[in-house]
Amino acid sequence: MIFEKEILKKIDFITENELKEEILKHGEILSFKKGDVIVREGQYVKILPIVISGLIRVFQTKEDREILLYYVEPSQTCMMSLSACFFNNQSPSQALAMTQTDILAIPSRFITQWQKQYNSWNNFVIKTFRKRYDELLDTFESVAFDHIDKRVIAYLARRKSQQESTRIKISHQQLANELGTTRVVISRILKQFEMDGKLVLHRAEIELL
Amino acid sequence: MIFEKEILKKIDFITENELKEEILKHGEILSFKKGDVIVREGQYVKILPIVISGLIRVFQTKEDREILLYYVEPSQTCMMSLSACFFNNQSPSQALAMTQTDILAIPSRFITQWQKQYNSWNNFVIKTFRKRYDELLDTFESVAFDHIDKRVIAYLARRKSQQESTRIKISHQQLANELGTTRVVISRILKQFEMDGKLVLHRAEIELL
DNA sequence: GATACTGTGTATCTTTTGATACCGTTTTAT
DNA sequence: ATAAAACGGTATCAAAAGATACACAGTATC
Numbered sequence: 001m002i003f004e005k006e007i008l009k010k011i012d013f014i015t016e017n018e019l020k021e022e023i024l025k026h027g028e029i030l031s032f033k034k035g036d037v038i039v040r041e042g043q044y045v046k047i048l049p050i051v052i053s054g055l056i057r058v059f060q061t062k063e064d065r066e067i068l069l070y071y072v073e074p075s076q077t078c079m080m081s082l083s084a085c086f087f088n089n090q091s092p093s094q095a096l097a098m099t100q101t102d103i104l105a106i107p108s109r110f111i112t113q114w115q116k117q118y119n120s121w122n123n124f125v126i127k128t129f130r131k132r133y134d135e136l137l138d139t140f141e142s143v144a145f146d147h148i149d150k151r152v153i154a155y156l157a158r159r160k161s162q163q164e165s166t167r168i169k170i171s172h173q174q175l176a177n178e179l180g181t182t183r184v185v186i187s188r189i190l191k192q193f194e195m196d197g198k199l200v201l202h203r204a205e206i207e208l209l
Numbered sequence: 210m211i212f213e214k215e216i217l218k219k220i221d222f223i224t225e226n227e228l229k230e231e232i233l234k235h236g237e238i239l240s241f242k243k244g245d246v247i248v249r250e251g252q253y254v255k256i257l258p259i260v261i262s263g264l265i266r267v268f269q270t271k272e273d274r275e276i277l278l279y280y281v282e283p284s285q286t287c288m289m290s291l292s293a294c295f296f297n298n299q300s301p302s303q304a305l306a307m308t309q310t311d312i313l314a315i316p317s318r319f320i321t322q323w324q325k326q327y328n329s330w331n332n333f334v335i336k337t338f339r340k341r342y343d344e345l346l347d348t349f350e351s352v353a354f355d356h357i358d359k360r361v362i363a364y365l366a367r368r369k370s371q372q373e374s375t376r377i378k379i380s381h382q383q384l385a386n387e388l389g390t391t392r393v394v395i396s397r398i399l400k401q402f403e404m405d406g407k408l409v410l411h412r413a414e415i416e417l418l
Numbered sequence: 419g420a421t422a423c424t425g426t427g428t429a430t431c432t433t434t435t436g437a438t439a440c441c442g443t444t445t446t447a448t
Numbered sequence: 449a450t451a452a453a454a455c456g457g458t459a460t461c462a463a464a465a466g467a468t469a470c471a472c473a474g475t476a477t478c
Contacts, residue, residue: 171454171455171456172455172456173454173455173456183455183456184456184457184458187455187456187457187458188457188458190456191456191457191458201456203454203455203456204454204455204456
């Protein structure tokens with residue numbers, strides 16, 4: 001059971017009390033288990049998900065490879081859903097629950113309505129677009145100009161700071177998928193890092209030093 | 210002199226007559242010559258530019274290299290300006306007039322106001338964000354997964370369709386900057402294409418066949 | 419017309435990354 | 449318990465792209 005108090009804590013970027021009430025009234029909590037598909041490619045999207053707890057991975061698949069768009073963390077929403085709701089489009093991407101995840105589902109009809117009525121909602125919408133753009137630009141720059149070893153380090157560092165632990169559970173294959181390369185390349189680089197004393201490798205787990 | 214009729218033609222995505230009048234009333238036409246800097250990095254942005262004629266190049270500079278974000282064509286606006294106006298931020302990027310360019314400058318205070326009042330304006334705002342995101346994603350994918358020769362061809366094809374001519378005025382060095390690589394690589398690839406009979410090279414100009 | 423700058427062709431060498439293949443270990447499923 | 453799948457180490461080879469260097473032609477400037 002999720003209490004209203006917890007929900008309100010996650011949407012503290014909403015300043016108008018009236019809007020808070022509306023959100024609690026019209027939003028519905030949906031729960032997903034690890035590995036559940038939340039949105040399929042091509043599916044029409046009727047709700048906007050705001051993550052209350054857990055983590056959602058949003059990605060596209062193109063010719064048997066995945067392109068990671070972004071993760072949706074608590075207090076955030078999915079830009080692609082936002083856009084799809086807005087224009088009543090099909091979703092161009094897939095969303096997957098990475099862990100047990102609870103979302104607050106807002107029916108799409110409220111999105112533009114609230115944008116007009118509530119400043120903080122409109123801010124939320126615009127910030128979501130801008131944030132994802134900046135993230136993508138970051139990724140783009142690192143793909144364009146950095147070597148893979150640097151990207152691996154950056155990825156691990158980000159994971160470390162997100163989860164407050166130096167042990168990162170991920171297989172070489174998964175890491176390769178995240179960075180858009182192959183398993184052999186990742187194994188090679190990680191081994192080198194281990195020899196340099198930067199980390200220790202365990203099965204499906206990387207321990208940062 | 211730019212006539213109201215021409216302006217209205219360029220903003221035909223605006224459906225409300227009332228808004229059209231407001232735009233004509235509060236917007237101001239600004240003209241730039243080829244090469245003029247329209248926005249500097251770090252500058253506060255007080256107006257939203259809608260291009261009436263010409264072309265604007267929006268890019269960032271990082272450690273002596275340029276990162277092209279996008280071009281703003283007639284009827285379009287600059288996402289970065291939109292975002293900067295919205296949050297009263299400094300512009301993280303530079304904008305440069307590629308040719309003689311006329312813009313319709315909308316004072317920033319109207320942006321959110323009109324978003325609330327006019328659906329077509331809000332659509333314009335959201336579409337701008339989404340469009341630039343999609344473009345960036347496209348570029349990202351081609352950088353991540355395509356070889357440079359394919360990217361060169363794609364770049365030339367886009368330029369061709371934009372300007373309705375098979376002769377593209379660009380030097381190898383400029384082309385290298387656009388694609389984030391070096392002159393030698395571009396010369397090498399273009400020469401190969403010429404030998405394959407796909408194009409003819411002239412000085413600072415490429416003729417597509 | 420001399421000079422400097424820009425644009426281009428091309429050769430050589432190196433680094434990075436990808437592709438493939440093979441092997442052993444550990445975990446999972448039946 | 450046994451087979452299958454997932455995980456990872458490593459070697460070899462090839463391709464793509466970057467770095468550097470040099471030559472020379474066209475263009476602009478004075």
